[in-house]
Amino acid sequence: MSRIKVKIKEKDLNIIKEICKSFNNEQGELINVLHKTQEHFGYLPAEIQEVVAKELEMSVAKVYGVVTFYSFFTMKPKGKFPISICTGTACYVRGAENVLGEFKRQLNIEVGETTPDGKFSLSCLRCVGACGLAPVVLVGDKTYGRVSPEGVKDILAEYNDK
Amino acid sequence: MTKYKQIRIVLNNCGVIDPENIEESIARDSYMALGKCITEMTPQDVIKEIKESGLRGRGGGGFPTGLKWEIASKNHADQKYVVCNADEGDPGAFMDRSVLEGDPHAVLEAMAICGYAIGATKGLIYIRAEYPMAIKRLKIAIDQALEYGLLGNNIFGSKFDFNIELRYGAGAFVCGEETSLIHSMEGLRGEPTIKPPFPAEKGYLGKPTNVNNVETFACVPIIIRKGASWFNKIGTEKSKGTKVFALAGKVNNVGLIEVPMGTTLREVIFEIGGGIQNGKKFKAVQTGGPSGGCLTEKHLDTPIDFDNLIAAGSMMGSGGMIVMDEDNCMVSVAKFYLDFTVEESCGKCSPCRIGNKRLYELLERITKGQGVMDDLQRLRNMSNVIKDTSLCGLGQTSPNPVLSTLDNFYDEYVAHIKDHKCPAGQCKDLMKYFIIAENCVGCTACARVCPVGAITGEKKEPHFINSEICIKCGACMERCKFDAIIIK
Ligand SMILES: Cc1cc2nc3c(=O)[nH]c(=O)nc-3n(C[C@H](O)[C@H](O)[C@H](O)COP(=O)(O)O)c2cc1C
Ligand code: SF4
Ligand code: SF4
Ligand code: SF4
Ligand code: FES
Numbered sequence: 211m212s213r214i215k216v217k218i219k220e221k222d223l224n225i226i227k228e229i230c231k232s233f234n235n236e237q238g239e240l241i242n243v244l245h246k247t248q249e250h251f252g253y254l255p256a257e258i259q260e261v262v263a264k265e266l267e268m269s270v271a272k273v274y275g276v277v278t279f280y281s282f283f284t285m286k287p288k289g290k291f292p293i294s295i296c297t298g299t300a301c302y303v304r305g306a307e308n309v310l311g312e313f314k315r316q317l318n319i320e321v322g323e324t325t326p327d328g329k330f331s332l333s334c335l336r337c338v339g340a341c342g343l344a345p346v347v348l349v350g351d352k353t354y355g356r357v358s359p360e361g362v363k364d365i366l367a368e369y370n371d372k
Numbered sequence: 373m374t375k376y377k378q379i380r381i382v383l384n385n386c387g388v389i390d391p392e393n394i395e396e397s398i399a400r401d402s403y404m405a406l407g408k409c410i411t412e413m414t415p416q417d418v419i420k421e422i423k424e425s426g427l428r429g430r431g432g433g434g435f436p437t438g439l440k441w442e443i444a445s446k447n448h449a450d451q452k453y454v455v456c457n458a459d460e461g462d463p464g465a466f467m468d469r470s471v472l473e474g475d476p477h478a479v480l481e482a483m484a485i486c487g488y489a490i491g492a493t494k495g496l497i498y499i500r501a502e503y504p505m506a507i508k509r510l511k512i513a514i515d516q517a518l519e520y521g522l523l524g525n526n527i528f529g530s531k532f533d534f535n536i537e538l539r540y541g542a543g544a545f546v547c548g549e550e551t552s553l554i555h556s557m558e559g560l561r562g563e564p565t566i567k568p569p570f571p572a573e574k575g576y577l578g579k580p581t582n583v584n585n586v587e588t589f590a591c592v593p594i595i596i597r598k599g600a601s602w603f604n605k606i607g608t609e610k611s612k613g614t615k616v617f618a619l620a621g622k623v624n625n626v627g628l629i630e631v632p633m634g635t636t637l638r639e640v641i642f643e644i645g646g647g648i649q650n651g652k653k654f655k656a657v658q659t660g661g662p663s664g665g666c667l668t669e670k671h672l673d674t675p676i677d678f679d680n681l682i683a684a685g686s687m688m689g690s691g692g693m694i695v696m697d698e699d700n701c702m703v704s705v706a707k708f709y710l711d712f713t714v715e716e717s718c719g720k721c722s723p724c725r726i727g728n729k730r731l732y733e734l735l736e737r738i739t740k741g742q743g744v745m746d747d748l749q750r751l752r753n754m755s756n757v758i759k760d761t762s763l764c765g766l767g768q769t770s771p772n773p774v775l776s777t778l779d780n781f782y783d784e785y786v787a788h789i790k791d792h793k794c795p796a797g798q799c800k801d802l803m804k805y806f807i808i809a810e811n812c813v814g815c816t817a818c819a820r821v822c823p824v825g826a827i828t829g830e831k832k833e834p835h836f837i838n839s840e841i842c843i844k845c846g847a848c849m850e851r852c853k854f855d856a857i858i859i860k
Contacts, residue, residue, distance in 0.1 A: 240559035245501060245540055279561040279718075280542030282501050299464030299658065299694045300620035302708050308845050312823060315843070335502075336712075339466035341620035342627055359845045360821050 218257050225250060226258060230265035237266050240276055244283055253287045289324045289331030291369050293317075296346040298337030305358075306345040310334065312359040313347075316366060329369070378644065379606065381614045382467075382590045383630050386474030391509050394516035397477040403522045405596035406481050409488050410530045418489040419445060422592065424600035426612035431457055431548070431585030432663065432689050433765075434611070434678035437592075440582060444490040444572040447580040452492035454483050455576065455583045457553060458499040458506070461545035462661030463712060465692035467616040468586035470628055472499070472506040475590065476513035482589035484523060484534040485596065490582055495536040498553050502543065510538060545662075545716035549764050550583040552718070563718045564764035585690070587616055607633035611677035615688065621658075621695035622649050631676075638672040641695055652697040655796075656780070660689030662709045662716075663769035665776025666702060685776045687769070701798035702781040703788055707735040709773040717766065724767030727758040731774060738785065740801040741792040748785055752778060797859045800844045804860050809834040811856035818848035818857060 218226075229246045233239035243262060248254050254277050263270040277283045295301075295310045314320060317330055324331040340346050343355025347365065354365055389396040397403075409418050423438030444452065456479060460468040472479060483495040499507055514536055517523040525533045539557045546552050547562040554576050556562035575581020591613055595603045604612045611633040617640065620626050624646035631640060637657055641647070648654050656666040665686035667674075674680050678688050696705065710732040719725045734751055737743045755771030762768045778785065787793050794802045807818075807827075814832040819825075826842040829835030837848070837857075849857040 236559075238559040241540065241542055241556065242559075245542065275561055276559070279563075280544050282541075282543035297463070299661070299692060299708070300626070303621045303694055303696055303700060303705075305846075311843065312845065315823070336461075336463035337466060338502075339469050341464060341466070341618060344620065344626075358847070358850075359823060360847050363823070 300341035482592035
């Protein structure tokens with residue numbers, strides 16, 4: 211695997227190896243390894259997947275197959291303030307679509323994208339268990355309830371000078 | 373009115389105890405049932421009790437739990453597994469999460485009881501990574517139970533060992549399906565496989581595995597403590613006990629409720645739910661999530677149980693219950709669920725992978741006013757093929773939202789196609805916002821709230837919406853106090 215020469219620093223390489231080792235380099239633990247790795251790096255780019263594959267002695271294709279199967283894993287870095295809009299049924303019924311549209315318009319990005327300045331990213335979630343507050347929006351860990359399209363501006367403003 | 377009362381069996385301890393303190397659970401009889409099983413009952417006795425209780429799986433299918441345990445107990449192997457399905461993928465439901473966060477010991481105890489009954493010493497909880505609080509509480513609960521000797525080796529001084537580990541999901545709805553869940557626990561892509569073999573024969577790592585839902589497990593300890601004959605007096609003839617629902621949507625009181633099986637939809641929506649918000653008219657209630665259907669006025673007096681809901685064209689599902697009012701477009705609702713299915717289909721078999729996508733496209737065409745009448749028959753035919761030929765439960769049930777809305781709201785489909793109108797005023801492509809000049813007093817409220825500056829007009833003069841710019845967000849209409857803005 212001489213191709214692993216880009217981007218990954220020695221220090222990061224060791225961190226990935228440590229994570230794999232903490233799961234005994236077992237192939238059956240792949241998902242747990244990926245969880246831990248993403249927790250640390252924030253996302254799972256191809257280069258990281260290659261290291262994991264090598265450590266667990268499996269093909270990169272298998273690792274890639276698993277990463278892309280599960281929506282929790284991402285190959286793109288998220289923004290500094292990840293915005294998640296709940297599009298679960300309760301939120302949908304109460305107009306989450308319009309709220310999402312307004313975020314897309316104001317940030318000028320699509321779902322799954324990050325603003326060019328790396329500040330905001332947009333994703334959809336399914337039911338965060340706060341259906342009583344529908345429609346629900348999360349920015350990082352902070353929950354906003356009963357969000358209306360007009361409220362979008364105010365939410366974004368909160369992070370303007372952060 | 374006693375009939376309408378909620379009964380707390382599953383949610384008995386939720387919100388009452390501190391879930392991070394095992395002593396509070398024990399003070400409310402936690403692990404008493406496990407003790408009773410191990411010291412006074414044989415595994416066969418336990419299975420018999422669960423069978424007699426009439427308990428059926430709360431994960432959606434309604435399979436008799438006692439029978440499932442019996443099958444697993446009869447398959448011999450050096451190692452068997454008890455798996456708790458805490459994947460809870462239905463988008464609009466959070467019953468299992470509440471149980472795990474509010475009363476984790478009930479689930480741990482029940483898994484140990486199941487282990488004793490079927491002869492397994494290992495338990496696994498497959499939980500969504502999106503539930504960090506539930507994960508934390510479970511970890512604490514497992515540690516405390518180990519410390520108290522209520523899990524681990526030689527439980528209650530007997531020869532029975534039982535250990536529980538957590539496994540994390542990673543955001544794939546199909547992983548709630550049991551074969552897929554097992555593959556996911558093995559570190560693979562969570563793709564379903566054909567049954568048989570059932571997990572009870574060949575499950576996790578090829579060993580006999582008993583999979584039950586969180587809420588199913590949560591019923592077990594109380595059945596052992598109070599007896600099957602206590603439990604089977606609650607509910608209907610074929611569906612015993614209670615069911616927890618996550619009531620949401622356009623009702624006044626939203627949240628978790630627990631009602632005896634046999635309670636009617638009307639009681640749930642109008643008595644417990646307090647009726648429809650803002651005095652609007654009830655239109656439909658969706659049960660069963662993406663696998664279920666939309667029920668209407670005529671089903672309101674149907675007693676809720678597994679079989680009645682299926683007969684009505686929906687299903688119990690895991691317990692999401694979404695109420696819709698006259699402003700919800702049923703074609704859009706069907707499209708919403710299909711969108712979900714298309715995204716969550718694992719892609720292994722073509723009826724589901726391709727068929728659902730085609731269904732979605734047809735629905736999209738209709739909501740844009742580009743449908744033709746033949747599309748309705750096409751929707752039906754394709755739905756039936758997908759149901760009949762898909763490999764797993766996801767594809768086998770995914771057309772239900774389409775079929776049930778076609779059955780119950782046919783006219784609404786026709787209105788989209790023939791009149792290019794969305795009667796509920798939800799389909800954006802079919803509507804235009806418009807200000808009635810006579811009603812408009814020129815207060816400028818709408819112009820100020822419009823996010824795209826589509827509204828113009830002088831103060832105290834009638835305003836005007838430029839439909840070229842308008843993005844149809846509806847904000848202006850909500851703001852206008854003079855009913856001057858309408859949708860045409
Ligand atoms: C697509 C699909 C998704 C499912 N999701 C869940 C789920 O989130 N939770 C659950 O307990 N069961 C789910 N099930 C049902 C499980 O396959 C299985 O029947 C259930 O966990 C068995 O437990 P029970 O008998 O206690 O209901 C799902 C089934 C299908 C086909
Ligand atoms: S029915 Fe859908 S989810 Fe199930 S195996 Fe086929 S493609 Fe996958
Ligand atoms: S809010 Fe209503 S009354 Fe006021 S300017 Fe707009 S349309 Fe006219
Ligand atoms: S619907 Fe929205 S975009 Fe259109 S005029 Fe009203 S506020 Fe502006
Ligand atoms: S559907 Fe949005 S919080 Fe439940």
